[in-house]
Amino acid sequence: MPDQTSHKPPGDGLRADARENRAKILRAAREAFAAQGVDVPVAAVARRAGVGVATLYRRFPTRASLVTEAFAEELSHCVSVLDDGLADPDPWRGFWTVIEKVCLLQAADRGFTQAFLKEFPDQTDFTLERTRAEERLALLVQRAKEAGGLRQDFEPGDITLLLLANGGVTVGSGEEAATASRRLVAYLLQSFRAEATAPLPPPAPLGLDRIPA
Incomplete structure (x- = not known):
């Protein structure tokens, strides 16, 4: 007989008060990670949630495990952005849209960007998704080049350069981070067009793991 418990959602079977505490912890973690990054002290997350540290550790x-659960929805959204870009019948538009959305996500949520790029010894979800993201991005680049929209000397590692630049701009922009990100990305995307044919220096062999977390 199939195991009926294997597909229960996280938190299923908990008492009402335990479910409420779990929800409060995740909400507080998202807020704290977005504002201060994923290295914020666990005790600070517990205080924000209004629970004891022991209660937090019982749940996570x-x-x-806390980071992964806190950003599960964002991770799913990031993957869907890449899939939607690849599914776009216009490869250049798909590439352009993915770059815009990923950079806005980076500007909006410092915690998710760090979580996506950070190595956790006991948690492989983000590492696997980063590898898949790099594969999808490389395919986006290839399709946009073949369609004639993206300059031929563009390399997948150039996306890392873009994210490094975007991260630097948004960290120093405060409340204007999203506006600064849109402006920077618009400038760069225009320079990525095939019509921009002035030669560039050789590309740097950069992967997503080179972005500071």
């Missing part, structure tokens, strides 16, 4: 025994 490691920082990695």
Whole structure:
């Protein structure tokens, strides 16, 4: 007989007060990670949630488990952005849209960007998704080039350069981070067009793991 418990959602079977505490912890973690990054002290997350540190650790025994649960929805959204870009019948538009959305996500949520790029020894979800993201981005680049929209000397590593630049701009822009990100990305995307044919220096072999977390 199939195991009827294997597909229960996280938190299923908990008492009402335990479910409420779990929800409060996740909400507080998202807020704290977005504002201060994923290395914010666990005790600070517990205080924000209004629970004890012991209660937090009962629900989430490691920082990695807390980060993964806190950003599960964002991770799913990031993957869907890449899939939608690849599904766009216009490869250049798909590439352009993905770059815009990913950079806005980076500007809006410092915690998610750090979580997506950070290595957790006991949690492989983000590492696997980063690898898949790099594969999808490389395919987006290839399709946009073949369609004639993207300059031929553009390399997948150039996306890392873009994200490094975007991260630097948004960290120093405060409340104007999204506006600064849109402006920077618009400038760069225009320079990525095939019509911009002035030669560039050789590309740097950069992967997503080179972005500071």
